[in-house]
Amino acid sequence: MIWHRLSAWNTGGEGIHSPRLFYxxxxxxxxxxxxxxxEDIERRREAMLRAPKLVHIEDYGTGINRxxxxxxxxxxxxxxxxxxxxxxxxxxxxxxxxxxPERRRPLRIVELGTSLGLTTAYLASVNxxxxxxxxEGSAEVGMMAELNWQKLGLQRIRLIRGNIDETLPKYITQLxxxxxxxxxxxxxxxxxxxxxxxxxxxxxxxxxGDSMVVLDDIRYSRDMYMAWKQIGQDDxxxxxxxxxxxxxxLVYPPLIKRHYRLRM
Numbered sequence: 001m002i003w004h005r006l007s008a009w010n011t012g013g014e015g016i017h018s019p020r021l022f023y024x025x026x027x028x029x030x031x032x033x034x035x036x037x038x039e040d041i042e043r044r045r046e047a048m049l050r051a052p053k054l055v056h057i058e059d060y061g062t063g064i065n066r067x068x069x070x071x072x073x074x075x076x077x078x079x080x081x082x083x084x085x086x087x088x089x090x091x092x093x094x095x096x097x098x099x100x101p102e103r104r105r106p107l108r109i110v111e112l113g114t115s116l117g118l119t120t121a122y123l124a125s126v127n128x129x130x131x132x133x134x135x136e137g138s139a140e141v142g143m144m145a146e147l148n149w150q151k152l153g154l155q156r157i158r159l160i161r162g163n164i165d166e167t168l169p170k171y172i173t174q175l176x177x178x179x180x181x182x183x184x185x186x187x188x189x190x191x192x193x194x195x196x197x198x199x200x201x202x203x204x205x206x207x208x209g210d211s212m213v214v215l216d217d218i219r220y221s222r223d224m225y226m227a228w229k230q231i232g233q234d235d236x237x238x239x240x241x242x243x244x245x246x247x248x249x250l251v252y253p254p255l256i257k258r259h260y261r262l263r264m
Contacts, residue, residue, distance in 0.1 A: 018255050020099075021239060025262065028093045029086060029243070037125035037152075038085060041118060044148045045081065048074035048116050055140040060163045060190070070116070070144060077115050079188065079216060083246060084122040086264075087214060091126045091184060100210050106130045108182050112164055112199060113189030113216075117145025117157075123186065124154045133158045135167055135189065164189055164199070172202055181208040188216040193227035200231050207236065213249040218242070232259055 051070035058065050093099055095107055106129040114120055114136035124132045134157060136142040142161050149157055160167050175182070185203055187196060196215065207213070218228040228247045232240040238255035241248035243264050 018239075020252065021250070021255060023098070024090070024093070025241070025260075028089050029241070029262070029264070031089055033089075034085070035088060035092065035126075038081075038088070038122075040152055041084075041121045041125065042081060044121070044151060045074060045078070045118055048078070048118070048144075048148070053144075055138070055144065057138045057141060060137045060165065073141065074116055074118075079119045080245075083216070084119045086243075086246075087119070087186065088122040088126055090212070090214075091123060091130070094184065094210075094212065095127045095130060103210075107184055108180065109133070109184045109186075110182050110203070111135065111186045111188070112168070113187070114142060114145050114159060115188075116141065117148045119186070119188070120145065120157060121149060121152050121154055123184075124149070124157050125152070128156055131156060131158070133160065133171065135160050135164045135171075137161070137163055137189075165195075168199065168202055172206060175206055180206070181211070182206045183208065183211055185211070185213040186216065187213065191217050191220045191224055193221070193223035193225075196224060196227040197230060200227075200234075204234070204236060207251050209251065209253050211251050213251075215247045215249070217245065218247040219245070 049071050053070045054067050055070060056065065057068050091107065091109065097103060106127065109123050109130055109132045111120055111123060111132065111134040114134040120132060120134045124130070136145065136159060139161055142159055146159060160171060182203065187199055203213070215228055217224060219225055231237065231249060236251050237249055238252055238257055239250045240259045242259065242261045
């Protein structure tokens with residue numbers, strides 16, 4: 001992370017030649033304006049940080065099940081507010097005609113790793129017409145997420161419980177048969193390089209020319225960072241944005257292949 005801060009740009013988008021990419025960086029990623037729904041979501045975060053409830057966690061990544069306090073999950077396993085809000089601004093942009101002028105349909109958003117559903121709430125609160133499908137391995141954690149969405153009045157969220165290695169292929173097969181694609185993916189589940197690459201290989205065929213994939217915790221381990229670098233070399237990928245904590249993958253064909261490090 002220190003090397004990233006020393007080597008990353010902080011130019012507000014200067015030096016990026018694609019108009020779409022420049023706008024995304026300058027006016028969306030570096031934007032600091034708050035959207036109306038964020039205060040309610042952050043109140044739910046505060047409630048989770050104080051929650052004394054103990055939940056059972058089925059951890060399919062490590063294979064070790066355990067009991068954990070909701071407050072501990074909220075503190076260590078939920079995406080920080082600034083990053084979730086950045087994704088919310090990105091989806092707000094993607095939902096409008098500025099991103100794809102000819103788009104006339106809601107976005108299909110896929111999240112791997114629901115946790116307490118707070119990041120999901122940020123993804124879903126942008127546009128009630130968008131479809132959010134989120135995957136969570138732990139049943140009790142998923143129940144806490146659903147409670148949060150109920151409190152926030154969010155309805156167009158589909159939670160798929162179970163081992164993502166089993167549930168994601170079924171979902172992808174279903175979409176493929178219907179000829180559907182995915183517009184936005186947040187990968188924040190099993191933080192190993194092997195799992196990250198496996199999920200990428202599953203999702204890759206369903207990405208369209210305007211899709212965006214965001215990987216959280218790309219510097220979680222050397223293994224995870226190498227997976228991020230390998231995805232950037234994929235033939236479908238046209239540009240990547242390294243934001244330090246997160247990595248953004250673009251498959252927009254007109255872009256010249258280039259990898260940017262940005263200081264956020």
